[in-house]
Amino acid sequence: MQARGAARPKVPVVAAALFDRSGRVLIAQRPRGKALAGRWEFPGGKVDAGESERSALIRELREELGIEVIAARPFMRLTHAYEEREVELSLWIVERFTGEPRPLDTQALKWVAPAELPEEDILEADQPFIAALRDLQQQPRPEDR
Numbered sequence: 001m002q003a004r005g006a007a008r009p010k011v012p013v014v015a016a017a018l019f020d021r022s023g024r025v026l027i028a029q030r031p032r033g034k035a036l037a038g039r040w041e042f043p044g045g046k047v048d049a050g051e052s053e054r055s056a057l058i059r060e061l062r063e064e065l066g067i068e069v070i071a072a073r074p075f076m077r078l079t080h081a082y083e084e085r086e087v088e089l090s091l092w093i094v095e096r097f098t099g100e101p102r103p104l105d106t107q108a109l110k111w112v113a114p115a116e117l118p119e120e121d122i123l124e125a126d127q128p129f130i131a132a133l134r135d136l137q138q139q140p141r142p143e144d145r
Contacts, residue, residue: 008081008082008084008086009086010079010085011046011088012047012053012056012087012090013045013047013087014045014047014053014056014090014091014092015041015089015090015091015092015126015129016042016043016044016057016061016072016091016094017042017075017093017129017133018043018065018094018097020111024111024113024114025111025112025113025114026042026043026109026111027041027043027109027110027112027120027122028041028042028103028105029107029108029110030123031105039122039123040120040121041122041123041126042126042129043064043101043109044056044092045060045063053090053092054072057069058072061094063104063105064103065099065101065102065103065104065109066100066101066102066104067099067101068097069096070095070097070098071094071096072092072094073093073095074092075091076090076091076128076129076132077091078125080124080125082124089125089126091129091132093136114130114133115134117130117134118130
């Protein structure tokens, strides 16, 4: 239990919005043994000291999913306070990658249409991303205009 008035540690985290050809986004289930196990989140992880967010994103997706990020851009940033810590979360849109995402961290993976994300048990910290991704998918892409 946190002492009243004590500062929660701040943890910088990157997350990825990774889309398949049909516009579904990849989510990962937190594995057994981790905090909030069984809940769903966008793939990613902690930014190490001295590491840029882009480097952390590339490293985390290589370690967790076995893919190589070719192009990604920052999309949305937020802070969420859990009881034991505060996360500074940066969501990136992965525009191009090589490889087929596979669960290298014993986590379950699934592709979900952005409109169906509210039906999933997504972590509280990731909740604001749901509406933003739904809105993003509804905008015409440059190649569709």
